[in-house]
Amino acid sequence: MPSPKTTASPGITDAPATGPLPANYEAGLQELERLVAELESGQLPLDQLLGSYQRGAALLSFCRDKLQAVEDQIKVLDANGLKAWTAE
Secondary structure: OOOOHHEEEEHHHHHHOOOOOOHHHHHHHHHHHHOOOOOOOOOOOHHHHHHHHHHHHHHHHHHHHHHHHHHHHHHHHHOOOOOOOOOO
């Protein structure tokens, strides 16, 4: 019995899973929304589905990390006693 392949199939290497992460949260979210729409359409060839899913997972992690970093910064600012601004 042959051992299972550990390398990706030829079509998956060309999928959008490769490439750099976006420059910012908004670009990542936009790309993620586009990927979700493509995946939900059911029109992607099978060999691209896995790559698109993997790219989506990477983008989701990227966006979550960006949001967490902002949340952590807000907690630090709140801990330093920032007061709500009120117009008088």
